[in-house]
Structure formats: structure tokens, C-alpha cells
Amino acid sequence: MVVAIQADDVIARCLIYPQLFAGNIQASGKLWEFGQRAQDGASHLSAVLKRLAPANDDIHQFGCNLALQQNLALSERLGLENPPAEKKRYYCGFKEARVDTLRLSSSDYKIILTNQPEHGEDAHVDVALFIDKDVPKNRFANRRTAAGIALAEGFSDVEPHMCKVDEGDSNHPFERIGVDCVNSELPGPWQGKTVHLSDDATIETSNLTEGFSNVFETTNLPVPQLGSDQ
Structure with missing residues (x-):
């Protein structure tokens, strides 16, 4: 019909x-x-x-x-x-x-x-x-x-x-x-962006990136040490 x-x-x-x-x-x-x-x-x-x-x-x-x-x-x-x-x-x-x-x-x-x-x-x-x-x-x-x-x-x-x-x-x-x-709706504004997580990022923060490998890249940055000029 x-x-x-x-x-x-x-x-x-x-x-x-x-x-x-x-x-x-x-x-x-x-x-x-x-x-x-x-x-x-x-x-x-x-x-x-x-x-x-x-x-x-x-x-x-x-x-x-x-x-x-x-x-x-x-x-x-x-x-x-x-x-x-x-x-x-x-x-x-x-x-x-x-x-x-x-x-x-x-x-x-x-x-x-x-x-x-x-x-x-x-x-x-x-x-x-x-x-x-x-x-x-x-x-x-x-x-x-x-x-x-x-x-x-x-x-x-x-x-x-x-x-x-x-x-x-x-x-x-x-x-x-x-x-x-x-x-x-995350992929819209964030597509192709890079999110930087410090080495001491909490598990909760790290879990936010789970399943998003094709949406944005994630990299870990070293934690600045006290007294460093980084």
C-alpha cells in the first residue's frame, strides 16, 4: 500500500x-x-x-x-x-x-x-x-x-x-x-580537536575520553614540577 x-x-x-x-x-x-x-x-x-x-x-x-x-x-x-x-x-x-x-x-x-x-x-x-x-x-x-x-x-x-x-x-x-x-552532541563542535590530559589526571577525567578515539585525539602532558619554568 x-x-x-x-x-x-x-x-x-x-x-x-x-x-x-x-x-x-x-x-x-x-x-x-x-x-x-x-x-x-x-x-x-x-x-x-x-x-x-x-x-x-x-x-x-x-x-x-x-x-x-x-x-x-x-x-x-x-x-x-x-x-x-x-x-x-x-x-x-x-x-x-x-x-x-x-x-x-x-x-x-x-x-x-x-x-x-x-x-x-x-x-x-x-x-x-x-x-x-x-x-x-x-x-x-x-x-x-x-x-x-x-x-x-x-x-x-x-x-x-x-x-x-x-x-x-x-x-x-x-x-x-x-x-x-x-x-x-559532542562531535559537532569538537571534531578534529585535541584534548590534553596531564599525567595525574583522575580516572574520572580519563574516562571522559573513552569511546571518543575517532572524535578527538588525546595526549598526555607531563605534570610541571614545583620550581620549574614550564
Whole structure:
């Protein structure tokens, strides 16, 4: 069943780790990170139409199935029974937004939402980003990024979830880092920065850097001695 998406509809974006994460932390800049253009001239991502999946559990089931499909495809591509731990995909919850609150167009881009059933999921939504094909490649990349960030601004906080199949998996980001990994906005302003910790940094301070190896570099500085001119 295909339906026309209305202004008062709500769409959800499933958070798949590590695709939508930066340094093990879910970042708004990764929520709608559009890729290269397809043959139709648009960059495509996916969402879920809540009218056809009204309960949170419906969205969670959609996300768990999505992660499962991606892991199966990854295993097949790599010729392995199971994907390696560092590449395994995990569904971690979703963010949602009402359609009429989203910035779907500007002078630089247009985003079209279409209910397009896929893999047996009637609630699947194709999110297509169109940018003028005559825009130079460097400006196209900038506009694509700006459109994704503008779209992400309309989305709610995360409704976290661990799939039943992932329970007990010590590699799951909830187990390694904590459930708060889906709510932090740390990667935005701190991306590419260096944090310096002194050798006598407390354990509590050191633990702040756990799981952030891809977000910022950490280095230890020697503790200045009394009487030194350092």
C-alpha cells in the first residue's frame, strides 16, 4: 500500500551504528549524510512513515530488521558467516519529526518524501535530495551537507532501543559506551580537536575520553614540577 505523505505526517529516522555515528557518538551532522547522486539525479536516504508504523515498537522492529539486512549483506560481500565486530551494524533507536516542521527546500536544494515500500516494509519512505545538476562538484558537496544539517534540525531527541538479537552482545555501543551515546552532541563542535590530559589526571577525567578515539585525539602532558619554568 502506497500513501501520499501529508504535512501533518511524522517520519522517523532509524539510527544505525556505526553509519550515523561519529567517534561512537550519534551526531546530528550524521543523521542525514546524503551520498552521491543516483541515476535520477538525486541522493537517496530512508525514513519510516509513522502513520503506517504508529507504535514505537513498530519503528524499532523496522530498525532491527534494517540492521539485520545490512549485516547479512555485509557478510555476503565479505564472504564471511558473520561480519567482523568493527563493521557490524546495530540499530540503536530513532529520531522523529513532523513533516511540516522540516526544511525541505531552499534556493539551493529540494527534498522529496515518497512512501515507497521496500523489503516488505510498507512504512518505508524514500528521502530524495535534489540539487541543480549544473552546480560545480565542490559547491554540490557543500549544498548536500548543508541540506542534511538543515533537515536534521527538525528531529527530536532519540528514542533508544536495543534489538533482542543484540542483548548480551558486549560489542554493542550501549554496552561499550552507554545509552547516552545516542544523545551526545559532542562531535559537532569538537571534531578534529585535541584534548590534553596531564599525567595525574583522575580516572574520572580519563574516562571522559573513552569511546571518543575517532572524535578527538588525546595526549598526555607531563605534570610541571614545583620550581620549574614550564
